[in-house]
Amino acid sequence: MFMSDLKPLLMEHARSVGADLIGFASKERFADVVPEENPFAIFPEGETVILLGKRITRGALRGVEEGTNFGDYTLFGSAWLDDNFNSLMCYEVTRFLEDRGFEAVPIFPNPTEAKGMGVSVAEGKPAPNVTPDFQLAAVLCGLGEIGYCGEVLTPEYGPRQRWQMIITDAKIEADPILKEPICNQCGKCAEVCPLGAITGIKTVKIGGKKMAVGNIDYNLCRKCKNGAFPNRLLARAKPDRLAALCVRTCIHELETQKRIKNTFANSFRKRYAWAIDIYDKSTYVDGD
Template structure:
């Protein structure tokens, strides 16, 4: 395994100010950590046959902005983070290609729109499962990947590479507290309170709510990840996102403008 190359990738990520980076070998998809698991056509080596490793990066979603969701503020932050993920993973893939290792980036969202997702509610690659297999977090009742640093308030992008990189260990601790705040707060009633993967998001209900927000230009929803109590970012921003009057006033102000 190429330890020196992994060290170079990590240095590159630090220069790009990427706070979360993990690596998974493609063999981990072939040995499912839980059931049910995804079909083989969703494996990285099915999408890019030369793939031997998957590099996953994560960027945080800033809690005070997320706490205004649904709003134009979070809508723009969501787009910004997605754009950065696509740019960074493209640059990492190019970095590896320049060193002789065939590599490709995977776009953050593998679907065209919410309306497309309502008809075919599956993207062609799951970044959150890649992040799980790269040791960046564990799944919560909200079906999102929870990290120690940012709870579920982080978005992921992936690079599929022919480089044989040392994998990071999977997390053994379960980060979800089962507080059920996400279940209670979901405006679509899309969460049933069971642990993932037994309890799966009602994709139709979630997508219908997202489609309504999209028509009002204030998608995505974001409430289930806003209320999650896990993450060091809660201490960093405390008490942002809470019910202290000045934060509530700020949230209500933002929500009045920019959308329908």
């Protein structure tokens, strides 16, 4: 099979098993990535990283937005999405590649803070486990950018998705790195944060793409009771902020400004947003 034939067939198959987002990056794009986070330290003969994403359904965030149901986000928006729906999709795409004679290594999105927990098996090799940075991969695969809020934003769903990765020895044409910005630098994610955890600005450069990102105090985010959750895989890793007030405000902003494709008849934010400050005092913020 010519590699140019492989890509559309693989994309069609990935969509048929539920992928919402599919992107490709060549090995060269990861040349500057440290071995401890480099996918090609796991599979040195690999040629391509494939990133597969599924949306967090907007409805899975509804209970958090209303402050009335957090558990269903932690299942449909987080644990089940990562452990079941996305893993099955990744497994099926891995099978598709193996059935055509390519080696394909499925990679779960463990936090990068989990890297190096083992002991290096030989001099010059990074200690296991190598944990690829999925934010970086999303940018290098042309699927998104890092917004001012510090999370990956895609043109389809804004911050609403989770990822899995395949490293394969099939040499597949890379997708162009996204040019058009999604984040409009409105600063509303920072404005609504009751803990003042997003401040200032720094430039993050990935694959030649420059992004203006806020300084995030993740220690404050770990204390946040506004829809942020401890990292379920590793307590000391960055918390899950995808349902937090800052990110839900971003969803509302991107939908209102029509900066993302997956939009709805009714607005995501229907009333003032609830908020709990650092002293556990509850209030409402105008997150419009």
